[in-house]
Amino acid sequence: MTWLVWRQHRNQVYIAAAALAVFAALLLVTGLQIAGQYRSARAACAASHSCTNLASNLTLGSPLLSLLVTLTVVVPCLLGVFWGGPLVARELETGTNQFAWMQGVSRRRWLAVKVGWVLLAAAAWAGAVSALVTWWSSPANALNQQNFQPGQFDIQGIVPVGYALFAVALGIAAGALIRRTVPAMAVTVAVFTFLRLVIGQDLRSHYLAAVTIIGRFGQHARTPTGSYWLISRGLVGRDGQLLSAPPLESGLSVNGVPVSEMPAACRPLALQNPVKMLSCLTEHGYRGFFTSYQPAGRYWAFQGIETGIYLLIAAALIAVTAIVVLRRDA
Amino acid sequence: MMASSDVLAVQTRGLTKRYRRVTALRGASITVPEGRISALIGPNGAGKTTLLRLLAGLARPGSGDVEVLGGRPAQHPSFLANVGFLAQEIPLYRRFTVGEHVAAGAHLNSRWDGAYVRQRLASLDIPLGQRVGALSGGQRAQLALSLTLAKRPRLLLLDEPVAALDPLARRHFLAQLAEAVADGGLTVVLSSHLLADLEQTCDHLILLAAASVQLCGDIDTLLAEHQVLIGPRKDTTAIERDHTLVHAVRTARQTTLLIRRSGPVIDPAFEAADVGLEELVLGYMSQPAGPRPGRLTTIGEQQ
Amino acid sequence: MINFRLDGRSVVPTYLQIVQQVRQALRMGVLDVGDKLPTVREVVAATAVNPNTVLKAYRDLEREGLVEPRAGHGTFVVGRPSGPPPGTHARLARSLAQWVHGAREAGLDDESIESLLRITLRAAAEEETA
Numbered sequence: 001m002t003w004l005v006w007r008q009h010r011n012q013v014y015i016a017a018a019a020l021a022v023f024a025a026l027l028l029v030t031g032l033q034i035a036g037q038y039r040s041a042r043a044a045c046a047a048s049h050s051c052t053n054l055a056s057n058l059t060l061g062s063p064l065l066s067l068l069v070t071l072t073v074v075v076p077c078l079l080g081v082f083w084g085g086p087l088v089a090r091e092l093e094t095g096t097n098q099f100a101w102m103q104g105v106s107r108r109r110w111l112a113v114k115v116g117w118v119l120l121a122a123a124a125w126a127g128a129v130s131a132l133v134t135w136w137s138s139p140a141n142a143l144n145q146q147n148f149q150p151g152q153f154d155i156q157g158i159v160p161v162g163y164a165l166f167a168v169a170l171g172i173a174a175g176a177l178i179r180r181t182v183p184a185m186a187v188t189v190a191v192f193t194f195l196r197l198v199i200g201q202d203l204r205s206h207y208l209a210a211v212t213i214i215g216r217f218g219q220h221a222r223t224p225t226g227s228y229w230l231i232s233r234g235l236v237g238r239d240g241q242l243l244s245a246p247p248l249e250s251g252l253s254v255n256g257v258p259v260s261e262m263p264a265a266c267r268p269l270a271l272q273n274p275v276k277m278l279s280c281l282t283e284h285g286y287r288g289f290f291t292s293y294q295p296a297g298r299y300w301a302f303q304g305i306e307t308g309i310y311l312l313i314a315a316a317l318i319a320v321t322a323i324v325v326l327r328r329d330a
Numbered sequence: 331m332m333a334s335s336d337v338l339a340v341q342t343r344g345l346t347k348r349y350r351r352v353t354a355l356r357g358a359s360i361t362v363p364e365g366r367i368s369a370l371i372g373p374n375g376a377g378k379t380t381l382l383r384l385l386a387g388l389a390r391p392g393s394g395d396v397e398v399l400g401g402r403p404a405q406h407p408s409f410l411a412n413v414g415f416l417a418q419e420i421p422l423y424r425r426f427t428v429g430e431h432v433a434a435g436a437h438l439n440s441r442w443d444g445a446y447v448r449q450r451l452a453s454l455d456i457p458l459g460q461r462v463g464a465l466s467g468g469q470r471a472q473l474a475l476s477l478t479l480a481k482r483p484r485l486l487l488l489d490e491p492v493a494a495l496d497p498l499a500r501r502h503f504l505a506q507l508a509e510a511v512a513d514g515g516l517t518v519v520l521s522s523h524l525l526a527d528l529e530q531t532c533d534h535l536i537l538l539a540a541a542s543v544q545l546c547g548d549i550d551t552l553l554a555e556h557q558v559l560i561g562p563r564k565d566t567t568a569i570e571r572d573h574t575l576v577h578a579v580r581t582a583r584q585t586t587l588l589i590r591r592s593g594p595v596i597d598p599a600f601e602a603a604d605v606g607l608e609e610l611v612l613g614y615m616s617q618p619a620g621p622r623p624g625r626l627t628t629i630g631e632q633q
Numbered sequence: 634m635i636n637f638r639l640d641g642r643s644v645v646p647t648y649l650q651i652v653q654q655v656r657q658a659l660r661m662g663v664l665d666v667g668d669k670l671p672t673v674r675e676v677v678a679a680t681a682v683n684p685n686t687v688l689k690a691y692r693d694l695e696r697e698g699l700v701e702p703r704a705g706h707g708t709f710v711v712g713r714p715s716g717p718p719p720g721t722h723a724r725l726a727r728s729l730a731q732w733v734h735g736a737r738e739a740g741l742d743d744e745s746i747e748s749l750l751r752i753t754l755r756a757a758a759e760e761e762t763a
Contacts, residue, residue, distance in 0.1 A: 003437040007430060008423070095421030098388060099474075102415040103438035104481065107405040326405065329389035367683050504681035512674040512684035530641040533683045 001105055001113040009118070012083060016125055024132055027069075031136040034061045038139035060140050069136060072155050075129050076163035077192050079122045084171020085185040087118055088325065092179040098330055111325050115172060115318060119165055126164030130156060141227065147299055148229030150200055157300070162307035162314075167192050169314035169321075176324045199309065205231055207305045211295055212242070216288040217278040226296030233292065235262075238285040242292070338397075339364045339485050339517035340385060345394035347380050353541050354380035357394070360536050360546045362519060364484075367511055369528040370521035371611060372538030378521040379418065381538065382487045385519070386415040399484055411441055414478035418489040420470050422462045428473060429458035435477050447480035450506075468499035475503065479510050486510075488520035492527050504531045525611050535607075537614055544614040549607060556610055559587040561600035569597060577613035588613040635664060635671070639680050647682050651690035656714050659699065660722050670700060670708040 006013075041058050045051040088111075091097040101107055134156040141147050141156075153159065170192055175184040210231045213222050224230075235243045262270070266280035294302065340362040347355040355377040362368045370378050383389040384396055387403025387410075396403055399412050422431060428451060436442050451458065454472050462470065471491060478486060486507075492500040508531050510516055519536070522528050535552060537545035545552060556576070559569065563585050569575070574590040588605065589595070595602050605613075635658045639650050658664040671679075673687045691708050694700045701711040736746050 001438065004434050007426065007434070094424070095417060095419050096423055097421075098415070098417045099421050099423070100438070101388065101405070102386060102410060102413070102478075103435065104407045104411045104440050105438045106407055106410070327390075330383070365685070501681050505678050508677040508681050508684055509674055512677045512687075526641075530639065530647055530680075530682045530686075533685045 001109060002117065004100070005114050005117050009083075013121065016121075020125060020128055023129065026065075027132045027136045030061060030065055031132075034136070034139050037061075038143065055143050055145075058143060060143065069133055070151055070155065072129055072133055072160075073151075076122075076126055076160060076167040077189060079126060079164050080167025080169075080171040080188045080192055081185045083118050083122055084168035085175050085188050086181045087114060087168075087172050087175060088321065089175025089179060089181040089184045092175070093181055101330055107326055108322075111322060115321070118172070119168055119314075119318075122164045122168040123161050126160045127158075130158070130160035133160075145227035145296075147227040147296070148294065148302070153302070154196075154200065157303040158307045159303050159310070162310035163196065166195075166310040166314040166317075169317040173317040173321045173324075176321045195313075199306070203309075204302070204306060205229070205294070207302055208294065208298060210292045212290055212292045214288055214290045217282055217286075219288070224291065224293045224295060227299070228296045229294040229298075231292040231294060234290060235281070236287045236290050238287065240287070242290050337364045338362065339366070339399060340519065341395075341397045342381075342384075343395045345381070345384060345396060346392045347377075347384060347389065348392050355384070356541045358538075358543045359394075360543055362517060362534060362536070363548075364517050365511070365514075366517055366534035366548070367508065367532045368517075368519045368534035368536055369525065369532035370519055370536045370538065371525050371528075372521075372523065373615070374523055376538040377541045378523075378538055379489050381536075382415070382489050382519065382521060385485075386413060386487050388415065407440065411439065411481065412484045414481055414483035414486045416471075416474050416478055416486075416488045416491055418491075418493065420467075420474045420494075422470060422474060424461070424463035426462055427458065428456055428460050428462060428465070431462065431473065431477055432458065432480075435480055439481050441482055443480045443482055447476045450476045450479070467494040468496065468503075471495060471499070471503060472506070475506060482515075484515060484517065486516060486518045486520075488518065490521055490523070492520075492522065500527060504528070507531065525608060529607055535611075537611060539615055545610075552610065553605060553607065555590055556605045556613075557589055557591050557595060558603045558605050558609065559585075559589060559595060559597075559600040560603065561585055561597070564599060569595065569600070577616055637671075637676060637680060639682055648686045648690040648693070651676075651687060652693050655690075655694055655699065659710065659713050660716060662720055662723070664710050666710050666712065668710045669706075670710070672707055 038058075038060060041054065042051070045054050088097075091100065100110055137152065137156060141152065146152055147156070154163075167188065171184060171188040174187040174191070175181065178184045178187065211224075213224070214236055215222070216236075232242075237243050262277075262281065263284045266277050266284065269277035269280055338361050340360065342361075343359050345355055345358040346353070358377070358381060360381075370381065372378050380389065384391055385398055385403065387398075387405060398409075401409060403409060403413070423434075426434070432444065432447055432451075435447070436444050448458070451473065454469070454476070456465070456469050456473055462473070465473065471494065475488075475491070488507075492503055495503055504527075507518060507520070511518060520528065520532075533549055535545060535547065535549050536543065547555075561584070563580060563583055566575075566578070566585060566587060569587065569589065573592050573595065575587060576590060577588040579586040585600075587600075588609070635654070637651055637654055639647050641647070643650065645653070655664065655670065664670075670691065673684050673691070676682065676687045677684050691700060691702070695702065695708075697714070698712045699710065699714060700708050702708045733746060736749075741749070
């Protein structure tokens with residue numbers, strides 16, 4: 001069976017290997033340059049004691065290259081479309097499954113070997129890309145401390161492997177259900193994109209309860225350190241309730257609280273006299289500011305949880321595929 | 331190849347298969363003894379493909395029983411090793427070469443006669459290095475048959491295998507098939523919508539029309555059981571009571587009856603004649619749908 | 634070794650065609666005692682007829698005492714059909730050809746020759762039964 005799978009898909013493997021080799025060469029060369037650039041900038045700022053502003057003054061690598069690396073976010077989807085979608089659908093479409101299923105190999109084994117190899121290949125390929133990107137981005141991670149940002153979190157660490165396995169399983173299942181290659185590919189793109197957006201935007205921040213720091217007015221507030229993930233900031237109300245505005249709210253804000261959200265009487269004081277503003281807020285019943293965040297130390301826990309979620313979905317999709325292929329008429 | 335042997339390679343009872351709202355096969359009960367080459371004949375859409383796919387285990391019966399080589403069709407190596415199936419569209423991997431198909435067969439089957447298939451392909455002038463996409467229809471059919479035979483199956487199910495072949499390739503294909511049966515231990519069921527294609531090669535017949543089995547049995551026996559009666563235009567109720575009327579043609583003066591005999595025909599007004607296979611098949615096919623023996627058909631009513 | 638010419642459209646069943654052609658070959662001297670018939674496999678590969686049909690024909694010939702299967706070796710001719718010795722046919726065929734030639738010279742066309750032959754055969758048959 002393995003021989004058949006290899007013969008059927010070896011061209012895809014060659015193309016993928018060639019693409020990976022080019023990508024690896026590019027990232028290795030530029031990655032070493034960037035690491036050097038960061039090291040010397042670090043040394044220079046340490047000498048002049050100006051390292052606090054380094055992030056805003058230093059641009060690592062070229063924008064084009066950063067764009068290319070950011071674009072690796074589509075790798076899992078591509079694997080799902082081009083490796084997962086056709087795996088079963090093309091055989092059903094051309095009838096070659098009838099050839100394979102009447103050889104001396106059970107349908108179960110046929111499916112297991114095909115699916116096993118393509119999942120393994122997808123995990124290896126996505127893992128290799130992710131490892132390169134993670135290494136390449138390490139100076140930028142150290143500099144910008146934004147590991148939790150979607151553009152970073154989604155292409156580094158182990159989540160790309162989870163996405164890739166999910167995408168490929170989705171492609172296989174869509175192909176087995178729809179039995180046509182091109183529609184299966186389209187469904188793969190649509191469902192993958194939808195689920196990634198929903199989980200990334202609505203679910204991810206709830207994996208673990210956020211840590212909340214409350215600072216009373218006038219006290220020196222602790223601030224989170226490292227590449228933490230800011231969830232929300234705002235005012236603490238009379239009864240200790242947290243009153244937050246969306247963190248991306250535009251306009252002038254004080255400690256994350258938009259001025260527009262403050263009582264009208266306190267608004268003019270925001271710029272003129274912060275101390276008076278605080279007492280104004282206290283008079284209106286507010287007790288302090290709060291910061292809600294996921295600490296930097298939870299990065300790998302989040303990576304693990306998200307990967308686990310996608311692996312579970314992938315497993316369910318493979319189970320659906322198995323039921324469809326084994327139960328349905330050829 | 332024992333003609334007298336009564337071990338059954340295929341037996342179905344009340345086999346029914348529905349696809350959504352269409353009934354592809356209704357209550358089909360057939361038997362094919364071992365060593366036969368059975369012609370599965372019927373118009374397009376009569377359920378031939380469905381029956382073959384049920385026997386191959388590629389489809390599951392809606393209701394009824396299937397027994398193939400003493401067991402139920404299963405997605406299991408022990409069943410698959412003994413059963414070969416050739417779909418009508420002859421699905422092969424277009425991008426594979428002939429040799430790669432042979433290699434695939436060797437990898438996928440525990441019992442595989444690689445020398446046999448190579449020798450067969452050589453005698454058919456099909457080069458191993460040729461891509462399957464570049465082969466002619468006849469060559470593809472021959473390749474697929476060779477690959478299936480290399481499994482050394484005990485039952486071979488072929489769906490319209492000669493439909494795409496020119497007369498020479500057709501004869502060659504059937505000769506190869508008959509030769510494989512002559513080697514022993516092989517039973518074949520092959521479908522066609524044309525009887526003439528298969529008449530000489532087959533010794534067993536399954537006739538399907540409108541999703542139902544009309545006839546099933548050894549051709550010699552079927553021919554012996556049926557008779558054509560030719561006589562004057564007269565009341566035939568007595569004959570219809572004693573025998574099963576399959577088909578009747580009545581003109582102003584003459585009556586021609588195709589009957590399934592239950593004993594000798596004693597009406598002296600009628601001349602009895604042996605029936606030919608084609609006549610028999612046509613007689614059953616022009617029945618109204620469903621196996622309804624005794625139903626009268628009147629054709630060619632003339633005054 | 635003989636070749637069978639089997640016609641699927643003939644009213645004569647295929648197995649009977651085989652039987653008749655073997656008998657004919659024996660009468661004409663094409664086959665003789667000790668000769669081997671083609672194997673079932675060989676006949677089938679050449680003609681695409683059903684192997685059981687060939688087997689049935691060979692069994693009929695065996696029952697008539699004309700052939701005998703020898704395990705592992707094939708089917709061999711062991712007897713001749715009753716009738717004149719081989720060669721008689723060929724001799725008679727030659728004299729018939731001469732007669733036909735004469736009839737043509739006398740102005741008879743093929744249809745007339747055939748009907749003359751039929752009438753003669755019938756008359757001979759009636760004479761025998763009388």
